[in-house]
Amino acid sequence: MSLCLCAYAAPDPKLGVGRPVTEHYIAGWNIDVAPDGNNLPPGQGTVKGGEKVYQAACLGCHGAHLEGGMGPALAGGAGSLPTPKPLKAVGSYWPYATTLFDYVRRTMPFQQP
Ligand code: HEC
Structure with a gap:
């Protein structure tokens, strides 16, 4: 919209x-989406489809394997928050796919949300 x-x-x-x-x-x-999915727009997706979007629009800053680059790492860090070397990433502190969708829709790609 x-x-x-x-x-x-x-x-x-x-x-x-x-x-x-x-x-x-x-x-x-x-357009905010709640953790329970309230206010999600209609639509659907697949891992394969998401991979294509990632390669076209995200890889340049977040790395080929989500390891980070100019942007932060998006993978890894599960269970690391209470350790001396916490890694804040999707796997460690984004508990809901719904709010992750909401964040990405509002803010990414960084140069063209
Ligand atoms: C031009 C560089 C750039 C591109 C392209 C980009 N990002 Fe980002 N991304 C960033 C930066 C910089 C941050 C950190 C923003 C902040 O902390 O305010 C970020 C943060 C994020 C976060 C939050 C990570 C966290 O641990 O909180 C997610 C999720 C994310 N990006 C997903 C994506 C997705 C999905 C795409 C493609 C649709 C994308 N980004 C494209 C630069 C980029």
Whole structure:
């Protein structure tokens, strides 16, 4: 869904400033996905399909094997958080695929979210 900036909406008639907030405007911003999957958009995917997306849009910064590069490592670190050498990665501190999806949709690729 594209973001509606509603730049040409009329100002609030009573105050003469601002603009009414429309459902369409709110819908463009209301895209957060809860851990239980609430608000996920319709869709589907496969590991193979995801691999192609990763190679095209993510590998340059996160490495061919998710080991990191300009961006942080995305794999590894399971069980490492309470150790002297914690590795914060998808496997160690992202407990839900749903919130991971939400983060990636909002922020990645880093240069073009
Ligand atoms: C131009 C470089 C770049 C590209 C391309 C890129 N990322 Fe990132 N990614 C980053 C950087 C930098 C961070 C750290 C951001 C921060 O800490 O604010 C990050 C963070 C992340 C994280 C969070 C990791 C963590 O441990 O919290 C995930 C997940 C992620 N990226 C997934 C992806 C996916 C999936 C793609 C492809 C669709 C992608 N990234 C493409 C640079 C990139």
